Amino acid sequence: MFTDVVILAGGFGERLWPASRPDFPKQFLSINGGISFLQNAILRALALDVTGKIIIASRKGLETEIAAQCLSLAKTLGGEKAKKITDDILIIAEPSAKHTTAPIILCCRLLNLSVSETKHSIIVLTSDHIIEPIENFVGDAEKAFTAAADGNLVTFGIKPTEPATGYGYIQTELRPEYCDTFKIKCFTEKPDEHTAQKYLAAGNCSWNSGMFVFTADFFITELAKCTPEIADAFAPLEKASMPEFGKIGGINAVTSWKEMDAAYEKTPAIAVDVALAEKTERSYMVAASFTWDDVGSWDSFARHSAGTENAANIGSENCFVYSDIPVALCGVEDLNVVIKNGKALIMKKGSDNLVRDAVKYFKTGEDSKL
Secondary structure, eight states: OOSEEEEEOOOOOGGGTTTSBTTBOGGGOBSTTSOBHHHHHHHHHHHTTOSSOEEEEEETTOHHHHHHHHHHHHHHHOHHHHHHHHHHEEEEEESSOOTTHHHHHHHHHHHHHHSTTSOOEEEEEESSOEEEOHHHHHHHHHHHHHHHTTTOEEEEEEOOSSOOSSSOEEEEOSSOSBTTEEEEEEEEOSOOHHHHHHHHHHSSEEEEEEEEEEEHHHHHHHHHHHOHHHHHHHGGGGGOOOOOOEEETTEEEEOOOHHHHHHHHHOOOOOHIIIIITTOSOEEEEEOOSEEEOOOSHHHHHHHOOOOTTEEEESOBSOEEEESSOEEEESOBSEEEEEETTEEEEEETTOGGGHHHHHHHHOOSTTOOO
16 A cells, blocks of 8 residues: 655644643643654554655654654554664654645655655655544545545545534535545635535535645646645755665654755745645545544643643533643633643633634744743
């Protein structure tokens, strides 16, 4: 099936501030003391049984923690899966954050350069979502692979349960062209509530999961048609020298590559949804059979977490506490209380859209560690 996996792990996770911070973002967090979001993404990659690399692309400065989490997971798993982690995971430290298209085409170019005689079939995974059960995910990935092998971009659509305005929507044709796989008519990024209500009622609209399947050659060629300014920035990598693979705690890593640095200086920061998915005429969607949550808010996090044990709710209702210190809530209701890393967030449930405003308020500079 797939030859390679790319896990995008460069996000900042500002919506889960103050637990998530720039130097230890959401993908490194865990729920209820279990393994982290990133480690769960690695488990999904391992379940696909790829023959090639599992590349974790992230911004510079996070590579040490990524390597530590890889090694921790390898020790937990043992056996062949541990060997796959130490042999075939490759961390790429991007020189700067340039959204999602840049790291994806970087990985396509690197894979073609490393094993040029192989037709690389790639699945791009997120590093900070909850996807269950893993067996359904693997089955859906197999369906996506079939459509992608014919020279298409394939994503996974989630059946909406409410008229959410925080997700992108995918509208498809009514009848599948492959098994549970539909031709995409259009993408709509985060509609207003009235439009979201219409999409919910339509029956052929899904939430965009942010995961994609394609061949490396298709992605490179199609991106050149749709957003040439990004494709052109990375074109010199076709004939570049291979970067040196270093080691971080026993995990393979690329932390410096002059051709990568040059490309990142030239490329604009554009999401792959905008640069390619919305523009190509060769896009399809697998109707996901797995459950999915992007855990993009404290309301969402609270649905999956038991919260903090050292919290006392005295005459309080419907409150969630996630704290490093003991907290007593007296006579209040509908609150999320998060006290992490020496900072506190007290918010009314349903007001997650204000968290990023709080982050901006407290920032004292671009390098401020909130």
